[in-house]
Amino acid sequence: xxxxxxxxxxxxxxxxxxxxxxxxxxxxxxxxxxxxxxxxxxxxxxxxxxxxxxxxxxxxxxxxxxxxxxxxxxxxxxxxxxxxxxxxxxxxxxx
Numbered sequence: 001x002x003x004x005x006x007x008x009x010x011x012x013x014x015x016x017x018x019x020x021x022x023x024x025x026x027x028x029x030x031x032x033x034x035x036x037x038x039x040x041x042x043x044x045x046x047x048x049x050x051x052x053x054x055x056x057x058x059x060x061x062x063x064x065x066x067x068x069x070x071x072x073x074x075x076x077x078x079x080x081x082x083x084x085x086x087x088x089x090x091x092x093x094x095x
Contacts, residue, residue, distance in 0.1 A: 013039035019091040025083035049082035
């Protein structure tokens with residue numbers, strides 16, 4: 001898949017869990033509310049950076065790489081950045 005800087009994309013954390021994503025730059029946290037399970041991505045600083053299904057913006061290609069992207073989530077009180085490899089984006093992004 002091709003990606004454009006500034007493109008808005010939705011991230012499926014569930015697809016990353018079930019789709020053999022490498023997750024070299026993020027970790028997954030789960031939370032439970034009764035019978036429901038919620039998935040969240042944590043960035044390299046341990047910050048919650050994306051909830052399952054949230055819309056994020058592709059900010060830039062990480063310097064020195066050709067296939068690692070920096071994404072930004074502007075849905076919270078502050079913007080949070082996180083990185084995904086192209087492989088992980090191919091698995092996680094739905095449009």
